[in-house]
Amino acid sequence: MFLFTRSSGRWRFRRLRRSCSWNLALSGTIDYHIRAPNNKKRVDILRIKDCNNTADFRKLAKKRLPAPLFHYIDGGADDEITLRRNTEAFNNVRLIPNALADLSSMNLGVNVLGQNIDWPVFCSPTGMTRLFHHDGERAVCKAAYNHKTMYSLSTISTVSIEEVGALTPGPKCFQLYIHKDRGLSYDFIERCKAAKFSALCLTVDTLVAGNRERDLVTGMVMPPKFTLSSMLSFMLHPNWGLNYLTSEKFQLANVASQIAEGTGKLTSVIDYINSQFDRSITWKDAEQAIQAWGGPFAIKGVMSVEDAQRAVDVGASAIMISNHGGRQLDGSTAPFDQLPAIVDAVGDKIEVILDGGVRRGTHVLKALAMGAKACMIGRGYLYALAAGGQPAVERALTRLRQEIERDMILMGCSSVKDLDRSKLHFD
Numbered sequence: 001m002f003l004f005t006r007s008s009g010r011w012r013f014r015r016l017r018r019s020c021s022w023n024l025a026l027s028g029t030i031d032y033h034i035r036a037p038n039n040k041k042r043v044d045i046l047r048i049k050d051c052n053n054t055a056d057f058r059k060l061a062k063k064r065l066p067a068p069l070f071h072y073i074d075g076g077a078d079d080e081i082t083l084r085r086n087t088e089a090f091n092n093v094r095l096i097p098n099a100l101a102d103l104s105s106m107n108l109g110v111n112v113l114g115q116n117i118d119w120p121v122f123c124s125p126t127g128m129t130r131l132f133h134h135d136g137e138r139a140v141c142k143a144a145y146n147h148k149t150m151y152s153l154s155t156i157s158t159v160s161i162e163e164v165g166a167l168t169p170g171p172k173c174f175q176l177y178i179h180k181d182r183g184l185s186y187d188f189i190e191r192c193k194a195a196k197f198s199a200l201c202l203t204v205d206t207l208v209a210g211n212r213e214r215d216l217v218t219g220m221v222m223p224p225k226f227t228l229s230s231m232l233s234f235m236l237h238p239n240w241g242l243n244y245l246t247s248e249k250f251q252l253a254n255v256a257s258q259i260a261e262g263t264g265k266l267t268s269v270i271d272y273i274n275s276q277f278d279r280s281i282t283w284k285d286a287e288q289a290i291q292a293w294g295g296p297f298a299i300k301g302v303m304s305v306e307d308a309q310r311a312v313d314v315g316a317s318a319i320m321i322s323n324h325g326g327r328q329l330d331g332s333t334a335p336f337d338q339l340p341a342i343v344d345a346v347g348d349k350i351e352v353i354l355d356g357g358v359r360r361g362t363h364v365l366k367a368l369a370m371g372a373k374a375c376m377i378g379r380g381y382l383y384a385l386a387a388g389g390q391p392a393v394e395r396a397l398t399r400l401r402q403e404i405e406r407d408m409i410l411m412g413c414s415s416v417k418d419l420d421r422s423k424l425h426f427d
């Protein structure tokens with residue numbers, strides 16, 4: 001392939017190397033990567049097996065997804081300060097390893113929300129997943145089961161509670177949003193009981209959708225207002241389009257029959273949230289939902305010590321310290337920043353789970369050493385899903401688990417119980 005370019009004041013044709021790839025930038029310009037002509041070989045992520053970590057899967061997802069969908073996963077609220085802080089916060093502490101500690105065996109298992117999982121990471125709930133890969137929730141649920149960890153299904157999933165319940169015998173958590181139609185919310189709880197879900201979590205940080213400006217730029221709104229460059233990006237990803245059109249109808253599967261917004265359209269989740277979620281909910285509603293469920297129950301989106309204490313008071317089994325992956329209140333503090341104070345206040349009364357910013361095994365070790373029972377990942381599996389469906393999610397989970405195991409050995413710890421604050425250096 002040739003490109004007509006201007007160099008040294010003259011226009012000329014240049015031949016492009018095979019490793020080149022089209023990439024539609026958010027600005028709408030076409031960003032064309034070519035290997036540097038003379039010097040070092042450019043490392044290009046083209047296949048799943050090239051992906052060794054979350055950042056690699058992110059790059060591949062960016063290549064394989066139409067730009068509006070990639071930015072829907074990748075983006076955060078406002079200036080994305082909190083999105084970035086969620087991961088950067090882990091750099092505020094350093095790990096202190098011990099040596100010669102007999103590491104002939106390794107136990108990464110934890111019991112969280114009443115479930116024994118093989119390693120201390122499980123999948124956060126993410127909505128509309130079939131937009132990112134036609135296998136969507138099915139792929140992630142099966143990959144989580146194969147990796148002996150828990151899967152969480154969003155209220156606004158594209159595969160139903162019943163289907164996911166029957167998909168694997170592995171542990172599953174259902175994420176509840178309380179809708180204006182309270183009957184619908186309680187109906188979810190009954191359906192989860194029938195489908196043998198292991199636990200529930202109530203998300204409390206999404207009474208209104210965050211201001212995700214990347215979606216405004218790409219037109220990922222309701223009704224979709226795709227820009228020319230967004231439409232071009234869909235055209236440049238024919239595989240995605242073909243899979244979207246040839247797989248079953250896209251819908252918010254748990255609500256499809258009840259409310260119009262659930263039926264069919266390539267809908268904006270922001271519009272759904274703003275029209276359906278109930279802003280009048282209080283801790284009393286949380287308490288009632290906990291009682292209606294009667295099993296392990298987490299409050300997801302707790303960020304303050306006061307709310308952590310309230311979660312204890314209403315009888316929750318766990319809190320998920322989370323700011324929704326930086327997608328809601330920009331400028332808010334990071335889950336890892338809040339972890340020590342919350343663990344100190346309620347760590348002996350309730351399970352504390354860290355959700356947000358986890359990209360590396362060392363992040364998990366730091367969170368556990370700080371007092372978290374387990375960590376959750378959202379984008380950590382979503383990028384992989386978008387990059388290559390279930391096999392890619394499997395690889396992402398394998399790589400993360402391998403990192404954790406290797407890091408544990410390097411830390412001189414043979415069990416997650418060995419991780420405590422004595423292993424952390426604070427500035």
Ligand SMILES: Cc1cc2nc3c(=O)[nH]c(=O)nc-3n(C[C@H](O)[C@H](O)[C@H](O)COP(=O)(O)O)c2cc1C
Pocket residue numbers: 072073074086124125126127128154155156175203300322323324325326327355356357358376377378379380382
């Ligand atoms: C594309 C996307 C969709 C999400 N959908 C939901 C959802 O439906 N319900 C929910 O409670 N959290 C949702 N979240 C938030 C995740 O559960 C989780 O809190 C967040 O991804 C953690 O941050 P991380 O991506 O840095 O791991 C979503 C996150 C992303 C990226």
